[in-house]
Amino acid sequence: MVEEKVLIKNKLGLHARAAVKFVNLANRFHSSVKIEKDGNEIDGKSILGILTLAAVKDTQVTLKVQGKDEQLALQSLRELIDNKFQEEE
């Protein structure tokens, strides 16, 4: 398993549109994806899980990825977050 701490930087946080992008990307990998915030861990392939996480701007989350393509999956998901989900702010 690989894991990494990431900061949510876009203005709206992991809002609906960003969550859709995240889930769609996570689903492209075989590995399981978990997101942890303040001790709560949710399935990164579940949009409901992500929305109930309520990760607003400047929240720190931990991505935990496990599976044969874990390295690539982690890198891609981190980039999506770092690039603010291609949002302008």
Place this chain on the structure above:
Amino acid sequence: MDYLRLKGMGVSPGISIGEVRLAEKVTFTTRKETVPDDQVKKEVERVRKAFQRTREQLSEIKDQIKEKMGKEHSFIFEGHMLMLKDKSLTSSIENIIRNEKSRAEWAISQVHNKYKNLFQSIKDEYFRQRMSDVSDVLFRVTKNLEQLPTEKKDDGKEKILVAHDLLPSEAATRLSKGNVLGVAMDMGGETSHTAILSRSLNIPAVVGLRDVSQKLKDGDQIIVDGTDGEVIVNPPPAIRKEFVSKQEKYNYYRYELRETAKLTSTTLDRVKFTPLANIELPEEVSMAFSLGAEGIGLFRTEFIYLQSSSLPTEEDHFSIYSQVAKEAYPYPVYIRTVDVGGEKNLPQLKIEKEPNPALGLRAIRLTLHNRDLFRVQLRAILRASVNKNVKILIPMITEVEEIGEVKIILDEVKEELRKEKIQFDENISLGAMIEVPAAAAITDILAKEVDYLSIGTNDLIQYYLAADRSNELVSYLFKPLHPSVVRLIRFVIESAQKEGKEITLCGEMAANPLLAIILLGFGLKQFSMNPIFIPKVKKALRAVEYKKVKKIVQKAMNLKTAQEIEEYIIENILVEHPKAILMGKITS
């Protein structure tokens, strides 16, 4: 139901009068029904089929909405589709059916409650509101447990939609049908999906009415006043008449604005002029263009500094400028570098209180004292200029030396960007505001140093007449038609044009039809103002002949007082162009 008036929150202006169409209230069963062991499998199958049918429906709705209202609004359905595919949702429903041997309806209602509790505990308003999406999806699934389509077909007649609350998908499908005259809702707020959609579709809407949906039934007559946030149930004839005339006035006003915005900006003798908008928020761009603006003549940047307690970053600036530039494209955007100091202080800079702030360290004087602050803003403006529709405007220029200093800094910043291989408009226009009388007096000299000039009449008149217009003891002296002022402005316009430089005027003078006609007479072609005045000014300028106005204004220049000038212009334009005056309240 008797006559009744209810106060709510008007979230989309306008008035509609009509018959009530009550929307079905979203409810989930509260009764647990169990099934025999051998039926459990069948219930699970029912749920799976319902999910499948819902997916098909949503995909269809998504395409329809995308076509009718654009991708922006169809997006929520992508989220809903993902929820339908979410294993945590399907498996928790199926588990309840299996463990409790219950009917599918009960299982869905239990899962709905579980999410309701989860979302309710979220502090953030936006995320808490997402429960409406979960309800939306689960309600649709519940209805699809039955084979038959349960959706009440509406009769297609134009009616007023009354609801307890509208699910996002319901709001989108119902409002896009074109038969909703108005909306009245128990729940909802300014940013609810229904409010946003109503505004973009020009459907009057009042929300937050608490229990309007319980008080009404299909067929009741109601009035929805989205302008004043009121709903009138079964109005007596006199009240109805009052609102019919209010509705006519409002609709005519809207019609006029739209019609005027579409007309060409030319005088009777086909001389082209350009109405531009003064704005300060990116959200105002589309409104400005819908009112007939042909560019953003003044984009104020002060609000960017007032948003937080620290200084804005280059990215903060850039995201706003590029958004405005993109939305306005291909029309120009004149971005004025920050105009603070004086009375508008920036707490972040800890500027000492000055004895005479209006004559102190403000605008370009302040930015030349805080060059790092200036560089950050210039870098962001340059980066937003890639599509070549951005211009830089420097406020409060007093002497030529300041232009020289700005140019040095601008060149340094450009060089930095080139080194970093960041694209920008190499030929970006640099302009100066003429608002200090000293600058006005050397317009011919300044014009040689910049690409264009922009007259800021509010400060210029105040400084020139040495009268603070917010001081009621001397505000009577603040007269835009004081002979000295009109002569000065004429000199500025003519000097800029002699040098072959573009000249714009942004200030309240441009927003007054009579004054705008006089400015046209001086040869001004670019008028920048608060966008709500554009239709009025455009109408006045379209009703006159440039050549005639020029002559009339010329003669008025020898008159002794502001009052004489005003009377002379009104009288003479009335003779030549009765329509410009009939256009009404020209001096208002």
